[in-house]
Amino acid sequence: MKLLVFAGSTRAQSHNRKLAREVAALATASGADVTHLELGDYDVPMYNADLEAQGTPADVMKLKQLFYEHPAWIICTPEYNASYPALLKNTLDWLSSPVKSDPVWKDDFRFSRGKVVGVLSASPGALGGLRSQSHLVPLLFNLHCWVSPKVFGLGRAHTAFDEQGKLAEEGNRARVQDVIDQVLWAASRLQAE
Ligand SMILES: Cc1cc2nc3c(=O)[nH]c(=O)nc-3n(C[C@H](O)[C@H](O)[C@H](O)COP(=O)(O)O)c2cc1C
Numbered sequence: 001m002k003l004l005v006f007a008g009s010t011r012a013q014s015h016n017r018k019l020a021r022e023v024a025a026l027a028t029a030s031g032a033d034v035t036h037l038e039l040g041d042y043d044v045p046m047y048n049a050d051l052e053a054q055g056t057p058a059d060v061m062k063l064k065q066l067f068y069e070h071p072a073w074i075i076c077t078p079e080y081n082a083s084y085p086a087l088l089k090n091t092l093d094w095l096s097s098p099v100k101s102d103p104v105w106k107d108d109f110r111f112s113r114g115k116v117v118g119v120l121s122a123s124p125g126a127l128g129g130l131r132s133q134s135h136l137v138p139l140l141f142n143l144h145c146w147v148s149p150k151v152f153g154l155g156r157a158h159t160a161f162d163e164q165g166k167l168a169e170e171g172n173r174a175r176v177q178d179v180i181d182q183v184l185w186a187a188s189r190l191q192a193e
Contacts, residue, residue: 001184001191003032004070008077008088010040015122015157016076018165019176023074023120026173027180035070039091047093056105060094067095067111072187073145074118074180077136079129084136096143112143116190118183120176121153122160128153146190150182 005024007016017038024036042059045051067073077084096112099105117140121129130153140147152175154160160172167173 001032001072001187002070003027003034003184003187004037004067004073005034006037006039006073006075008039008075008085010038010087014078015124015154015160016078016120018161019076019120019122019154019157019167020074021165022161022167022173023076023176023180026177027074027184030177030180030184032072032180032184035066037066039087044091044094047090047097052097056094056097056099061099061105063091064095064105064111067115070115071191072116072118072183074120074183075136076120076122077129077132079121079123079125079127079132082131082135084132084139088136089139092139092143109144112140112145114190115143115145116148116183116187117145118148118179119151120179121151122157123153124156124158126155128155128157146186148179148182148186150179152176152179 005020007020009016024034028034096108098108119133121132123129137147162168
């Protein structure tokens with residue numbers, strides 16, 4: 001199963017980027033064919049329809065194709081003001097905006113339709129950024145994704161990783177593994193249809 005893993009943060013010491021790296025390692029050990037995406041490697045401006053009218057940015061086109069090629073995704077989102085960050089919204093808005101002149105990419109949800117998505121969050125707070133998930137999940141439904149019912153919010157994230165960047169507590173690792181297992185299970189069944 002081809003699994004795309006990414007975080008909604010580009011911060012150097014980001015807890016969600018650490019979590020995404022841990023997800024990628026655990027999912028690889030579970031047999032998934034993992035692509036670990038860093039959104040900071042792509043040049044995606046703030047969405048503006050006038051800018052788009054001059055041509056969809058090359059990196060947006062690359063991301064559309066990358067997302068399309070992966071039947072399963074796992075997103076690790078920060079929580080900003082009880083929601084998910086602008087980085088995620090901006091990226092997903094660009095990816096869902098149809099390229100009207102392109103016979104393939106004029107289909108707005110081509111990149112996202114039918115994907116199985118696992119949602120994780122990490123925050124220094126006690127709730128682990130769970131409130132960000134309650135906003136991100138409806139957006140994913142709008143993109144015609146299937147969202148894994150199992151979710152996890154990593155609380156006290158600033159103390160949750162050891163010096164190697166691994167989750168220190170077995171309990172947290174097990175909760176992350178539960179989400180990975182459910183995403184891979186559901187994606188393999190939906191693909192078989
Ligand atoms: C503008 C802003 C709003 C925030 N709001 C929340 C919040 O509502 N809940 C929360 O748990 N943390 C909040 N935080 C703290 C973030 O969870 C924290 O900065 C976290 O480390 C960001 O994720 P990252 O480490 O992956 O970059 C906020 C941070 C910023 C910059």
